Amino acid sequence: MKAISSSITKVVALIAAMIVALGTFGLAAAHADGYDTNTIADPDANGTITINRVSGDTQTRSFNGYRLASLKDVKTDSTGTALGSFTVETNGKYTQVIETVMGQITDTSTGKTLLDGYKANAWYYNTSVTPNINNPLGYIAATYGSVAETAEPWGGDNADGAKDTVMRQFADKLSAALAADTTTYPADADLKIGSNTVPQGLYLITETTNLANATDPGITGAAVNSAPMIVSTTYLLKDTAGNEATITTGVGTINLKATSPTITKQLTNGNTVYGDAKANPDFSIGDEVDYELTATIPSYTGYDIDTAGTDNTKARVLKIYDVAEPSLTIGSADSVTVTVTPDGSSTATTLVKDTDYTVETSTDSDSTDSYKGGTKTVINLANYVNMRAGTVSAKQGTVASGGTITVTVKATLNSKALESVSDASTKTPIKNKTSLGYSHQPNKVTDEHVQPGGEVNVYTYKFQITKKNREGDTLPGAQFAIKNNADGKYLTWTAATDTDGKNGTWGTLADKPTAAAQTSAAPADQSEPNAKGIFYSGADGTVSLNGLKAGTYTIEEIASPSGYLNINALLPSFTVTITPTYEQDTSTNPYANDAAKKASWGDYSATGLTISNSKDSHDLGLVTASTSNSGKVDVTNVTSVTQLPKTGAAGIAFFAIVGVALIGAAALFAVRARKARQAV
Template identity: 25%
Template sequence: MGVIKKHDPAYAGGTNAQAAAEWIASKVAGTDRTTIVDASSIANQIAVAVSEKSVTKTLDSGKKITLESGYWLFVTNSNSTQNAVDNAGTSPIFAVVGGDALTITPKTGTPTVNKTIKNDQTDKYGKVADSQVGQDVEYELAGTVASNIATYSTYSYTFTDKLSAGIELTRINDVKVAIDGTDVTAKATIGYADNTLTVAFDNLFAAKGGINANSKVTVAYKAKLTSAAVIGGAGNSNTVALTYSNNPNTDSKGTSTSSAARDYAFKLHLVKSDKATNQKLAGAKFTIQATGADGAESNDRYVQADGTLGSDAHEFETGADGTFDVAGLDAGTYTVTEVAAPSAAGSPDAAYKPLSSTFTFTIAPEYNADTQALTNLGLTVAGNANAIAGLDTSDNNTLDADNGSAANAADGVVNVTVANEKAIKLPLTGEQGIALVMGVGLVIVAVSAVSLSRRRREED
């Protein structure tokens, strides 16, 4: 009766249940089966006071139970919500039991969280994107609160965002937190350890006034793919979950269903071969420039040995097997220049002609928006007839790609074959050699002319 006496010192009903029920009915409003009571309301104060001291009955969801007629308080057992997933306790429900059957519907709701990644091609946030190794990528976490948050006096709220092994946070100082658009970064406890980002509030109400059932908490940060990133396959996933207060007037906490966003990267496998024999050629050198990248900031930069982009042109060289690989590429278009043709081993009088022009290759992935899975990996090659999309295993003096060899989505690999043709060296070449041959020819003609003239004079 302490709560009643606090609000009505003249109350004379003592511990009489009927008198208390009559007082509650006359003084307490907004306690029907749908109204959410405030934490400071008389109804909630009474609920807190009696919930642990009254005779209790346990109701299981969806099952009928017979109760004695009277004024009953319905609350959620804290044992059923502690560490629960997507399960929260109800705000107090006061109801008169007796006569007709009564259905009690919990007045609660569970928070949700959604994680998205910014696509550098569309500049929009979604569930899946692709990136270059080393490129800063923007992520956003968006969490809701319980629909009955008004009943809570304090509200604990924590994002736990687990980054996969191939993703790392760029700078913890760049993490930004907002509630309903208001920056509350300084009010949050932000940590980063073991590739896990945490953003926590011991009491969300202390971070901003006016929080209600429609409030949203957002976290924005940047991360990047590293050399440990998964290429193709299932991509690189970041998964976040919320931990929050889930039972009014208790310290029970639960978690939400997690939400993930994925970032993909790809690998180029380039093969250098003799166009006539399909022999694989070592020593060819190439530069690769991002000329049609997803993000404008990447355009005209050169691919480096580790897959990152830089301002200086890195030269890739085919090895003894005639190939080289570079992993960590974004979707988009790249321009390839052959800066040095291979030599013809064992044939000092023959050399390979370098490609007459550059060529481009374009990586075009497709994703399932719901599952975030990489469903197809497209590759096109253009600009030079001696560069094709795919692998050529035939030996028929042509450059023909094997069916289905252009790309492998499971491995995230695109295959490009570049062929060279031999240029046979003549024994005498160049301007001096040509002049010598022509000079000899003129001498022969001159000698022949002199000889012919002499014979004619003798005949005369």
């Protein structure tokens, strides 16, 4: 066997460090002559491979270890702490499959396959001697161990879209070949995160973490699998005096670049905002609803890349999906804003639409649940993660792996929400959900895994007025004005005119609407009076006010039906207050260990609702309290003062006005009487 030169030693640093671990366990330079400080005692003695996870990644990960070769004639360098020289000896179990893989890879500098070059080199392949020499991994190390990449994509296609490095092709193709024949090539070791004890040597390590089973507590995302790695163990050496030493310098440790991408979503505006993000999730129809989606950028270490946008087989995938129920209208693509923040940084860079990412919206026709007919929005970040021309990543020379993509999506609560109005008995959420699609297998970069990111709820509420007379009969034709006490403005309602019933909306007036003439029936088409802020009681005496956010509303009767007193002092005015109870949805909250941030996360579910009303402002007993928290209020009209249920301040004032009028009339009569007597 041939002692490997300084280029050979780089196989460990380059196949492992450059492909995946970014140089954390590169070997010291080897010397053909070596030193006599220590020598290997037993090639099959145990060493260790320690696999360190990325900070913040708590995913349970599993790996197969294939012992491709052992090291013989190992000596340390002059310090006695690192490897100095050694001989690579291919494990006979893998000789055939390694040679097969070598036949699939062409050295572009020679135009020949690796297998051709290997069989032409008698140092590594010679069948004319006994025993035969078959050392394909030694040839790979000696010939291609000096191939280095020092920037993205760390072993995948070069950033200019050129062919994969020889080492990357070898690791990927060998990994695929072993996985395709597990009967012939069972793994030599099952490895995990942390320290693993295995026989000394060079190992191909492939991750076997199952995305479908990535359900560890506290994990909202699933794993991106790491690229295949060739790793050296630590070594137990013994000098001539029998003293032992364990070589750990530059060997035996892998720092993974594989991550567990996550995506979360929250509401960032609402009826009442507390703190920076916390919002009550209730809206009136026509209100803007703002969402923030936050995703972790996966690590694409060792993954192919399609910088030119011409080779779909090598195109990295990163997509953010936002799906809204039909009650939420997602505006144009300009309603989406995307920023990227590198890991550990507080500075965000705004990405440019159609350069860094694209936005596509479509009607969700695939769903079989409440999302059917809603809007599906896809924010496709392929340009960014493939570092294509003009992108932020191309300018910065790197994809911000482990950093954060933040997406703002603006929606509008449309009048389709009238089908999902909540009251005290039924709290019906209007839902919006998100998910993250990304490359997760280094040898199948276009294979997309979609990780759900949870749902966020919003609500809209209703109450009802029923107009009655003193006998309890319902009265059509009463006119009402509705004021939102939060801003003091009167409400208008414009009915939907589109075929899908989405463009109806609440609006406002600065001034109180002026009543129309008294009538004994509501207009056949209430669209026009509603749009002017006048709401008539219908044939059944009711006025239904649906699709309103929580808060307090003042209901003012501005005209009674024909035949009923229409004096302002006797027209009821009262308030209705909608008070929901919300509970934070912890399933989408990423801040389990940060109380302050957890408390301000904007994702809530309604757990209760109280709808209450006041007495009429004149305290005449014309307004009945909502029974059983139903949100239904009875309002009475009378034909004469004698029908008032009770006399309050307004009644006293009314009688005072009548009394003054009578006194005035009596005085006038007296004056006229005196004049009449004088004239006689």
